[in-house]
Amino acid sequence: MLLCYSANHRTTGFDELGRLERGADGVIARLADCDLIAGSVVLSTCNRFEAYLEVPDGTSAQAREATLAAIGASADMPVDEVHGAGALLVGDAVVEHVFAVASGLESIVVGEGEIAGQVRRALESARSRGTVTRELERVFQRASRASRGVQSRTALSQAGRSVVRLALDLAEGRITDWAQTRVLLVGTGRYAGASLAALRARGVRTVQVFSRTGRAAGFAASHGIAAATDLESAVADSDLIVACSVAPQVILDAATVASARRRPAALPRRLIIDLGLPRNVDPSVAQLPDVELLDLETIGAHAEVPELAETAQARALVDEAVADYRRASAEDAVTPALVALRRHVFDVLDGEIAWARRRGDSSPQTEAALRHLAGVLLHTPSVRARELAAQGRADDFGDAISALFGLSARSCPVTDIHRAVS
Incomplete structure (x- = not known):
């Protein structure tokens, strides 16, 4: 699960932001040492301080408390003050936020160009510390891609000023x-x-x-x-x-x-x-x-808002990028169950072909036809799995293959995930 603590020019004063920025190195170290936090990326700029986190499912409440405590200890601020200075985002809201931040839509000067580089450098720093998880890497990579899309497809960067x-x-x-x-x-x-x-x-x-x-x-x-x-x-x-x-x-x-x-x-x-x-x-x-x-x-x-049409177009592009990310994440959620089903079908098929070979009843043409048939039969469940995932019902597919075949997605080795096909 993704979490984000965000303090910026809209949520708090610049004196508080200054204290948070001074404590950034301490926050980074404390988050890296926290067992409740799987990964972290800290973004500290002239008008925002943000900690992006991945935590195990079911631990978000404890992780939030640990994050506020780490920030407070590093910035020499009471936890209540830290909480009041920022906002805590969870799940999809984190994705929407970082995409908008990287695209310059949350800056003092809407469309300002520096923030994209600052987001990229925050990710690079986290990589060098070894605190980036696969999910945080993907979120930040796609946020940078969304930023480039806004820059190339709108005039927001021309209207926006540093x-x-x-x-x-x-x-x-x-x-x-x-x-x-x-x-x-x-x-x-x-x-x-x-x-x-x-x-x-x-x-x-x-x-x-x-x-x-x-x-x-x-x-x-x-x-x-x-x-x-x-x-x-x-x-x-x-x-x-x-x-x-x-x-x-x-x-x-x-x-x-x-x-x-x-x-x-x-x-x-x-x-x-x-x-x-x-x-x-x-x-x-x-x-x-x-x-x-x-x-x-x-x-x-005194920051002026650029042309509203450009801002609206940029937000539409960011929304589209967020939707693409969600679709990809949904497919990831159903992939282990889909791989488990495909492994089961092809393991059964391989066993039958091996048995037929031992009897002398197999030919290359027959084997190819059987493998094609298995692929055809798996096509509809594969399509349906992705449809369910897009609806947020990936668990329904996992429950279905468990009830019908006694399969568990948890038993599918991570190294086999790449074998899932459409």
């Missing part, structure tokens, strides 16, 4: 001349390259970068910009600051900005964009004179 681009769109009204704007990038992580590319696309020429971990020089050299070694001096020399670090604590506080403003050659006004999660910038900087702050909460509140 958080970086949206932030700069919101900044547009505050910037007189992008070419004259002096920019400071704080951080060299996940959004730094995208932020720099978006700034240059708008005509920005003067950019410096600061990193608390000493990586500014390398980033600056590879991107043709200047490296700043003193944060306060760099703030004083900039009228636009884009903070995009993955630091677990605030980097730019009100005291630093206030001190920078008092420097003799400091620029008079500055706009600060905080893309960090957790926050890179202390919200109190917005109280300083001539300082404006755009953080993720502000950006999310």
